[in-house]
Amino acid sequence: MSRRAPHRGRQRPKTKRQAPAGPPLELDIIRLSHDGRGIGTHQGKTVFVSGALPGERVIAKLQQEFGRYSEAQVLELLSRSEQRQAPVCVHFGQCGGCQLQHMDAAEQLAAKQQGVLDQLRRFANVVPEQMAVPLTAQVLGYRARARLGVQFNKAGKVALGFRRAGDKQLVALSQCPVLQPSLQSVLAPLAAWLERFNVLAVTHVELVATELCTLVIRLIRPLAHDASEALMTLADECGWQVFLQPGSDKKALTTVGGESVDPRLHYTLTAASSAKKTLTIGFHPTDFTQVNPAINQKMVTQVLEWLGLSVGERLWDLFCGVGNFSLPAAQCAAQVIGVEAVEAMVARARENAAANHIANIEFLAADLSQSSIDRLIQKAGRPDAIVLDPPRDGARDICEQLGKLKRARIVYVSCNPATFVRDARILVDQGYRLQRFGVMEMFPQTSHLETMALLIKG
Template sequence: MPELTIERQSHDGRGIARQKGKTTFVEGALAGETVQARITKKHRRFDEAVCEEILTPSPQRIEPDCEYYAKCGGCSLQHLGLEQQREVKRDALVDQLQRFGKIEHIPLHEPLLDKSWGYRRKARLGVKWNRHGELIIGFREKASPHLTPIQHCKVLMPQLSALIPSLYELIPELESKKTIGHLELAQGDEGSAIVVRHLKKLSHRDLTLWQGWAQTHNTRLYLQQGDAHSLTSPDHEDAQELHYKLEGLKLAFLPNDFVQVNPAINAQMVQRALEWLAPTSEDVVLDLFAGFGNFSLPVARHAAKVVGIEGEQALVNRAKENAASNGIENAEFYRADLSQSFKDLPWAKQGYNLLILDPPRTGAQNICQQIAQFKVKRLVYVSCNPSTLARDSAILVQQGYKLQKTCIMDMFPHTTHVESMALFERA
């Protein structure tokens, strides 16, 4: 195994070393350390490796707080202190915007921060049986298809983490125990839920066992077979929704909906978006990738009108229901594939003053290339990938916008995920 000296951190938290003139990205290594590393993948221009032994540790290295850290692929930055984690994420954002966004001065604002454990209100757990016939419930191991068996999870909300041991007791009792694919846990402001993904119809006995477990643990039970987007609730004719409160509103969602999993950071994020956009009663706002109204509905209370566009019809329907249940009449929602041209769609021909972009990791390249047609004066871009934010920022600058403010959001402490917000104004 090669002995490497780590020069700096990459934007995804790995250590960067050079060996015989070739860059090597080392999982689990920190800047300033000397390590022995095992090469896992060779590429033409760089190699990937895993730290096997630390010969000279960094003074910033700490003992991970989670007993599953060595195997679990989830919270892979635990060996770095929380403040240093946030510095790595901030530096990654700045580096990407400067190198690929071609923006020289990065106007950084205060980060959005909250507690680092017990923050996550949703998670998917894999379910498998090993060759010894032992049940495994957990998350995928680092760089492996195998699962790390866990009895608890420190980043999950305590109410959800506490459910895991009882699942080890229930599942072996099921006739269909080998057909459970995964479990999804979700927490609302008032109650938790579990989605049981099963490959064949549950027997009456198994259904009764699941219902008994759900009642004992005061958890709503949902079943999912076949279509990944369909849920049934055996105790109700229709699936009953969870909800959370935000800016004085009550937003309903189902446990298989996309939802911001860190409620404290989500609340700060929406508040900052309102501050940066500064909508008035004369503004018409466009919200792209609107989901079930997380941004649209709080903004609608300050604007003349909000139009939300979302790719999933189920979320469009939920957004409309959330608007109605909160008495919001100035918000409209439509389904559209935002990866395609939309200039001829009726909603795209309306006039807008302000824009919210909250795209997936792939970013919003197609939208930014068409942004000129809207002529919005300000736009807030919410990013879960600094690389695509940087790429799209360069396009926005070409379209006549200037980066006015940006910040990181520590949405996923102890992980390498870099979440950020950016405000652009038309020059």
């Protein structure tokens, strides 16, 4: 999903300088930052320390200094937190994909939950009336899709992986324990193919695990014949489904042989517990879908539970994508209206409604940053309930108008606590209450956190 960035006005660039040479700092780490770094203070200035955990005393090397804070890296642990554990990945600390593998999984979640609650209290002056039990699943082997970069050095050695922490250079991954096993098994043979044939034409590879292991290979020029033939053989041997993306249009894919295709992958969702119907959701390999299938199913189930839809009610699903919430919700409501800015996603959602024989649902293409509530009501009717599932920029424009609705309850699903906190304040100022709040561990081992909130009027 895409949406214009909110206007922030003129901003001064951050003033930074390399840390001066000098002795390392000895710091007490008091808490965890939103991005997984430990926080200490030195001479009244906040210091963010990579690799440090709350409760530890560390020796740290300054890396950069800014006007109001500094950044540092752990050199030595003088005292260790009981939360500290050995990382499971050999690349941890270099690869920027994970930030918290050195911390117990349960403590990761507790720290992230407390962090977003602190943000709600400090920046929105809001405290949830009820806290839900966090949604959790497996902490490793959960990730069903990933986008890996490809770089070659001067010696022809390839790096296939994620960027280094704080750097544009890639880490050549030999393993990635957060990937589902079928995707992790791609790393070695794919890197070997890239290096053997010196495939400089490849810039990125998207990995998607569904019923098949699918690869979408981004090209800046056509593959050489020998590399193409070898890739087809490798795909057959490994059981991969491979597509090439030869142009700037992400949806325009070809087979390795060059034939244009418009493929669909699929995942399943169990709808309402009373309906006991399994839905099949189709999507293009480059469409946005949730990376953690187990948490996604739990998230959909909880959204429906919190909405408490009755057979006579109308639901708006805003930023609906391929219908992840809309389609299950249609099993409970009289009518569901899904709204999405990306035309291709709207087409996919309509396909999914037809494939699952769901008639009480309609999908509209509209940029919600440019749409008014009044116009939506004219097109879609007045809602009894709303699901908001915006991208990282949040839903400020639409939240500023939701006060016009007299009785609609809102379930807000967020992938960015900072923009959720901003939007929660906007909604509270319009008469909503944050009745229920919970977190979802969509990305274990990382600093990222998804949240869910139920807001009601009165």
